[in-house]
Amino acid sequence: MVQIVVVGSINMDLVTVASRFVAPGETLAGERFLTVAGGKGANQAVAAARLGARVSMIGAVGADLFGDQLYQGLQSEGIDVQHVRRLPDTATGTASISVAEGENCIVIVAGANAQVRPEDVRQAHDVLAGADAILVQMEIPLETVEATLRLGRQLGVPVILNPAPAQPLPLEWLAMAHFITPNQHELATLLSAPVDSDFRAVLEQQSLPLVMTRGGEGVWYRDGDQVRHQAAFSVDVVDTTGAGDTFNAALAVFLGEGLPTAVKKAAAAAALSISRLGAQSGMPTLGEVDALLERQP
Numbered sequence: 001m002v003q004i005v006v007v008g009s010i011n012m013d014l015v016t017v018a019s020r021f022v023a024p025g026e027t028l029a030g031e032r033f034l035t036v037a038g039g040k041g042a043n044q045a046v047a048a049a050r051l052g053a054r055v056s057m058i059g060a061v062g063a064d065l066f067g068d069q070l071y072q073g074l075q076s077e078g079i080d081v082q083h084v085r086r087l088p089d090t091a092t093g094t095a096s097i098s099v100a101e102g103e104n105c106i107v108i109v110a111g112a113n114a115q116v117r118p119e120d121v122r123q124a125h126d127v128l129a130g131a132d133a134i135l136v137q138m139e140i141p142l143e144t145v146e147a148t149l150r151l152g153r154q155l156g157v158p159v160i161l162n163p164a165p166a167q168p169l170p171l172e173w174l175a176m177a178h179f180i181t182p183n184q185h186e187l188a189t190l191l192s193a194p195v196d197s198d199f200r201a202v203l204e205q206q207s208l209p210l211v212m213t214r215g216g217e218g219v220w221y222r223d224g225d226q227v228r229h230q231a232a233f234s235v236d237v238v239d240t241t242g243a244g245d246t247f248n249a250a251l252a253v254f255l256g257e258g259l260p261t262a263v264k265k266a267a268a269a270a271a272l273s274i275s276r277l278g279a280q281s282g283m284p285t286l287g288e289v290d291a292l293l294e295r296q297p
């Protein structure tokens, strides 16, 4: 069984569905409200577990109702939570998400996620050393992202850096990642380049191990000396929240099958996730990914 470790955020997503996005100063009647387990780290952990991996999570929740629900939710997915701390006097991270016309807008409040420290990563040394791949995103302190990259490099375990939400990072950190998985906007921020730059030229010029997602246009990625393209799978879009997380998780789970296969399966898993509402509530099982690959080979 593939062993994945995720270092990252755990949020409760407060999701409002409406026919369109609200304008500043306006009040709009929505269609639906739901609370769904989320957070880029927890989402990637859950997606990897549903795809058949054994998963350990490193993160933090508050000692509050959301924290209890999220902690139990991770356990019920079979995820090892021995390195998820429950912090007194701290609120669990939240994401207020508006969904309209298949798009989303998200405001996150880090809460306990801001307390995920480099020591937490170092304390999980043995778990990380036994991993086939490590996933890390940027909803936790950047020094913890750095510590994860360094420890992964030291242990010889591939680290997939999902640079979301995007911030510029030192090239030295990027060079420690086995794969970096931005979308086009995140790529521009990461490299301090204009957002309308020719991303294919950026991929050609950069020796960084970039795997760039472009929603319905598919994925462009560097495979050795070549830049390759994987087309997107065709599905009806309901909610794109968590699609990137599903993609990253699947990339990690299927990495052992070679990069082109891993990217293809990751694109299939991400497509399934956008055909349903919610982040974790939309994540597919391995059987569902296989079935889509049969329908759209």
Ligand code: RIB
Binding pocket: 009, 011, 012, 013, 037, 038, 039, 040, 043, 094, 095, 106, 108, 139, 241, 242, 243, 244, 245, 279
């Ligand atoms: O990537 C989607 C996630 O981003 C949501 O679940 C939300 O919690 C935000 O962190």
